[in-house]
Amino acid sequence: MQKSLAKYFLIFVGPTLIAFLISFLIPFIMGIYLSFTEFTTVTDAEWVGLENYIKAFTSDNDFVSALWFTVRFAAVSVVTINFFAFIIAVVLTRGIKGTNFFRTVFFMPNLIGGIVLGYIWQVIINGYLYKYQVTLTYDAKYGFWGLVILMNWQLIGYMMIIYIAGLQNIPGELIDAARVDGAGPLQIVRHIIIPSVMPAITICLFLTLTNSFRLFDQNLALTNGAPAKKTAMLALDIYNTFYGRNNWEGVGQAKAVIFFILVGIIAFLQLKLTRSREVEG
Amino acid sequence: MTRSKKIADTVLFVIMCVLSVVFLAPLFIVLMNSFKGNLYIADAPFAFPTKETFVFMDNYFNGLSKTGFLKSFGWSLFITVFSVLVIVLGTSMSAWYITRVKNKLTKFLYYLFAFSMIVPFQMVMFTMSKMANILNLDNPVGIIVIYLGFGAGLSVFTFSGFIKTIPVDIEESAMIDGCKPLQTFFRVVFPILRPTAISVAILNAMWIWNDYLLPYLVIGSKYRTIPIAIQYLKGGYGSIDMGAMMAMLVLAIVPIVIFYLVCQKYIIKGVIEGAIKF
Numbered sequence: 388m389q390k391s392l393a394k395y396f397l398i399f400v401g402p403t404l405i406a407f408l409i410s411f412l413i414p415f416i417m418g419i420y421l422s423f424t425e426f427t428t429v430t431d432a433e434w435v436g437l438e439n440y441i442k443a444f445t446s447d448n449d450f451v452s453a454l455w456f457t458v459r460f461a462a463v464s465v466v467t468i469n470f471f472a473f474i475i476a477v478v479l480t481r482g483i484k485g486t487n488f489f490r491t492v493f494f495m496p497n498l499i500g501g502i503v504l505g506y507i508w509q510v511i512i513n514g515y516l517y518k519y520q521v522t523l524t525y526d527a528k529y530g531f532w533g534l535v536i537l538m539n540w541q542l543i544g545y546m547m548i549i550y551i552a553g554l555q556n557i558p559g560e561l562i563d564a565a566r567v568d569g570a571g572p573l574q575i576v577r578h579i580i581i582p583s584v585m586p587a588i589t590i591c592l593f594l595t596l597t598n599s600f601r602l603f604d605q606n607l608a609l610t611n612g613a614p615a616k617k618t619a620m621l622a623l624d625i626y627n628t629f630y631g632r633n634n635w636e637g638v639g640q641a642k643a644v645i646f647f648i649l650v651g652i653i654a655f656l657q658l659k660l661t662r663s664r665e666v667e668g
Numbered sequence: 669m670t671r672s673k674k675i676a677d678t679v680l681f682v683i684m685c686v687l688s689v690v691f692l693a694p695l696f697i698v699l700m701n702s703f704k705g706n707l708y709i710a711d712a713p714f715a716f717p718t719k720e721t722f723v724f725m726d727n728y729f730n731g732l733s734k735t736g737f738l739k740s741f742g743w744s745l746f747i748t749v750f751s752v753l754v755i756v757l758g759t760s761m762s763a764w765y766i767t768r769v770k771n772k773l774t775k776f777l778y779y780l781f782a783f784s785m786i787v788p789f790q791m792v793m794f795t796m797s798k799m800a801n802i803l804n805l806d807n808p809v810g811i812i813v814i815y816l817g818f819g820a821g822l823s824v825f826t827f828s829g830f831i832k833t834i835p836v837d838i839e840e841s842a843m844i845d846g847c848k849p850l851q852t853f854f855r856v857v858f859p860i861l862r863p864t865a866i867s868v869a870i871l872n873a874m875w876i877w878n879d880y881l882l883p884y885l886v887i888g889s890k891y892r893t894i895p896i897a898i899q900y901l902k903g904g905y906g907s908i909d910m911g912a913m914m915a916m917l918v919l920a921i922v923p924i925v926i927f928y929l930v931c932q933k934y935i936i937k938g939v940i941e942g943a944i945k946f
Contacts, residue, residue, distance in 0.1 A: 410817030500878025514713030
């Protein structure tokens with residue numbers, strides 16, 4: 388079969404491959420090259436070596452501030468989202484009344500797009516802050532916690548679904564048998580429950596981490612970086628460097644490469660962790 | 669059931685009910701405010717509309733004419749439906765070929781597609797939108813090509829994962845019986861791939877329908893999808909027409925909620941599969 392199919396490369400893979408080259412591979416390679424040049428329209432690129440990378444960190448504090456904001460935001464979001472999602476998942480696997488309804492409700496926000504989410508929460512948070520005569524963009528801490536709340540609302544249901552799938556893998560008979568043999572609740576959690584939900588935990592931690600790291604739409608709609616770029620995350624800062632300043636495209640591209648490397652490291656760690664676990668299991 | 673478990677379950681049930689209210693409240697608040705006068709939204713978003721603040725459907729009419737929302741809805745629908753169809757077709761065919769024909773090229777392509785999943789959009793947004801511009805892909809038909817290229821990573825990866833688990837015998841006997849590869853694919857392979865195709869379609873539909881930055885950069889100056897139309901409402905410095913905004917948010921959310929309630933089973937399955945692949 389291999390032989391007769393092999394001739395059909397252009398028909399089967401051709402269209403997708405061409406689209407992939409146009410919208411991903413060529414722009415990706417060009418992007419790496421352009422990060423070492425000064426350019427405004429791609430065709431007028433002039434080699435400047437590492438200058439863009441140095442400028443990204445030294446010309447102003449924007450990139451470092453965005454990086455720090457992103458790291459703090461990701462840390463808080465990962466912890467809170469997974470904490471709540473896990474607890475809700477545990478409750479919803481006990482077989483209480485209305486489980487399906489609750490699951491449906493908690494998951495729903497996940498389907499709403501980032502721009503819409505941002506404006507929904509802008510109204511609510513501003514409405515709440517109105518009592519104190521301030522707005523969301525008055526202080527960076529409002530923007531920070533606003534984003535955390537927004538992301539919790541959006542992702543708790545998503546992670547809950549994955550945790551529920553993981554919790555349903557727990558062998559019930561094994562727990563009963565362990566109980567008969569006199570295992571305490573702590574031992575059951577440690578030796579039976581945690582090992583069987585570990586894959587779900589890894590997936591959820593990385594999904595929330597990458598989602599938080601790459602966040603753009605929600606950030607743009609909720610605060611757009613205000614006040615004074617203090618709530619701009621990495622993706623938004625890169626966007627602003629590209630499109631908000633003249634002749635800074637090269638620096639924007641250099642920041643994008645650094646961003647890509649950071650996200651790549653996270654993905655690589657996930658792959659390694661998943662692989663090592665598969666070997667153990 | 670023991671008595672203590674019964675009590676615990678009742679307590680948890682009540683807590684979950686309260687939590688459901690908390691989860692639904694934001695949507696309800698937006699709906700409620702979409703019927704209130706512009707001035708009463710920022711000041712008192714948590715108050716019910718009263719005789720004085722109630723404006724009936726004014727915000728909706730106002731928002732519709734300001735944003736051209738119906739047109740945006742049309743563009744969003746057109747781009748999402750056709751991109752998803754093209755992605756499902758193109759990537760399932762590619763995945764079958766890459767999985768069944770084993771050589772250095774297919775192996776390389778497989779890893780290349782997988783690699784593209786981790787690259788953040790910002791890395792290619794500038795060069796890609798220039799590329800789209802040069803190749804005249806900056807229109808609602810051309811953007812489908814862009815989405816095929818961008819959706820290829822996750823979709824090829826997902827299809828390949830499933831194809832690896834189906835025995836090759838059925839396909840081989842079809843080919844021996846004289847089926848050409850294309851016939852074999854559409855008559856034998858694709859029907860088997862159907863459940864995965866549904867998951868891939870749903871994951872891509874959720875992404876493309878809600879996508880903001882890509883369509884904004886590629887076609888945003890002429891064609892506004894729903895997220896772009898909503899972002900445009902914001903306008904210049906702080907001058908948001910809050911009433912119109914609330915009404916448009918409601919119109920943006922309603923189709924998603926309907927879609928969700930109708931296809932919930934598939935959506936949740938698709939999301940779980942997508943997550944595990946990642």
